[in-house]
Amino acid sequence: MFQPREAAKALLHGLRSLAEAREEGAGPHLERMSEYAGILAGNLPEATGDTERITPAILEDLCEICPLYDIGKMGIPNAILLKTTKLTPEEFEIIKTHATLGAETLRGLGLVKPQSGHSLVLMGIQIAESHHEKWDGTGYPKGLTGEAIPLAARIVALADVYDALTSRRSYRLAFFHNQARKIILDGRGKHFDPALVDCFLALEDRFLEIRRNCQGFASD
Numbered sequence: 001m002f003q004p005r006e007a008a009k010a011l012l013h014g015l016r017s018l019a020e021a022r023e024e025g026a027g028p029h030l031e032r033m034s035e036y037a038g039i040l041a042g043n044l045p046e047a048t049g050d051t052e053r054i055t056p057a058i059l060e061d062l063c064e065i066c067p068l069y070d071i072g073k074m075g076i077p078n079a080i081l082l083k084t085t086k087l088t089p090e091e092f093e094i095i096k097t098h099a100t101l102g103a104e105t106l107r108g109l110g111l112v113k114p115q116s117g118h119s120l121v122l123m124g125i126q127i128a129e130s131h132h133e134k135w136d137g138t139g140y141p142k143g144l145t146g147e148a149i150p151l152a153a154r155i156v157a158l159a160d161v162y163d164a165l166t167s168r169r170s171y172r173l174a175f176f177h178n179q180a181r182k183i184i185l186d187g188r189g190k191h192f193d194p195a196l197v198d199c200f201l202a203l204e205d206r207f208l209e210i211r212r213n214c215q216g217f218a219s220d
Contacts, residue, residue: 008120009064011109016067018074029163030067035210036159038063041152043199053151058123062152065124069131069156072102084170099141102128126150131157134191146193154193158184158200161191166211177208 020027041059045051073081076098080091087095106125130144130153137145165180175183181204188197200207 008109012065012068012120012124015071015105019068019071029167032163032210033069033156033159034063034066036162036207037066037152037155039203039206040155040159040196040199043203044195047199047202048195057119061120061123062155065120065127065152066156066159068102068106068124069127069160070098070102071105072098072100072128074105075101086171096132096140099129099132123150123152127153127156129153131160133157135193136190139191149193154196158192158196161187162200162207177204177211 016030020030038059041054041062044054076095080087080094083091103125106121106128109121127150129141130149133139133142133144133149133153134157135146135149135154137143139149162180162184165175165183166177168174181201184192184197184200188194
């Protein structure tokens with residue numbers, strides 16, 4: 001018989017399988033996202049002295065739930081989600097709804113209750129809804145600023161941007177690591193939590209190692 005947390009994890013793994021089936025190459029991307037997020041989160045206690053917000057249990061939850069960060073894209077029409085040319089302003093507004101759709105999907109599982117794997121699912125809701133928020137308040141869907149953005153979402157935001165930049169797309173080649181590094185550094189205190197950018201810079205060799213093992217990587 002499943003324990004509540006095991007049941008939650010089984011259901012979440014099913015959702016992940018659906019997400020992987022929706023977009024070609026999603027599986028490796030989601031694996032990298034978990035690795036990047038785990039590296040950043042695992043280094044935060046040492047870098048910041050904050051040993052309370054990133055415990056071993058929270059780190060485990062983050063790596064487990066991270067692949068569902070974009071689950072809301074399941075509700076975006078293929079004609080927009082898989083479009084290979086520039087989105088119109090109207091199409092981009094539709095894409096932006098995936099953050100709210102993802103949070104609503106995970107809330108709809110009915111698992112955010114005591115003894116129901118709720119810490120894992122609650123973190124997933126925070127990530128899905130807030131991974132496009134920006135440190136300076138210019139993100140979406142709520143325009144949250146600074147530490148009002150859940151920490152897990154801030155971690156996933158940086159991991160997502162790095163992976164997106166260094167991955168080949170139908171409309172462009174992958175960026176070199178140093179190009180992605182510059183964009184992330186330029187976003188310190190604007191797009192990204194400054195402490196996380198500092199962690200990224202301290203750990204960039206590990207990010208680079210993960211990318212070098214991936215098809216389509218742009219070699220510096």
